[in-house]
Amino acid sequence: MHWVQLLPLSACSCLYDIASGVSSEELRVASYDACYQLFRFGIPENIGNSPVSVLVLANNNLGGCIPGSIGKMGKTLNKIILMNDNLTGCLPPQIGMLKKVTVFDGSFNHLQGALPSSIGNMKSVEQLDIAHNSFTGVVPASVYQLPTLQNFTYSFNYFTSEAPSCAAIEVVSNGTQNCIPDKMNQRSAKQCSSEVARLVDCSKFKYGGNGREMALH
DSSP states (O other), rough: OOOOEOOOGGGGGOBBBHHOOOOOOOOOOOOHHHHHHHHTTTGGGGGGGGOOOOOTTTTOOOOOOOOGGGGGTTTTTOEEETTSSSSBBOOGGGGGTTOSEEEEOOOSSSOOEEGGGGGGTTTOEEEEOOOEEEEEEOOOHEEEEEEEEEEEOOEEEEEEEEEEGGSSOEEEEEOOOOTTTSSSSOHHHHHHSSSSSOOOOOEEEEOOGGGGGOOOO
């Protein structure tokens, strides 16, 4: 099984080909210095070339966005943990190509915009955690139509509504501290009218190398 674990970089035994795109059977171990150089500018744009099945990049100050090339990992990736990485931008629609992923954790970042409906194509996901971000808009019904979903955590965002079918599906979920009317334990009116709560048009962004986001003109 191919796997990469970087938790955290300060204790890094970094597996090199996650950033180099090398798809060799034998993973090569880099030094801390090399690891820092590879990841200090964010998740590499060519992350999709990696054959890993488990990707843990939690608790690192990576910054930048999640590159769309991550969708190319759909045939191998089983778990992805991007918790507390200072990630920004929108969640790319290519996330829906990760049909073998059982655990997706992108919590405690600065991700924004609408949650892409393509997330409903992640047919194997059991644990989905996007809490403590700045997502806005509607929680898409496609999330609750995932056949294996057991736990969905989307608390501490700025969602303004849920698709009507969401409430009827038996999935353990936590949607506290959003901006959903008539739902208990939501944010204040002041928080829900703040700048960070405004809907972001993700079509205005494209993503360059090393996961950096660039506005389209």
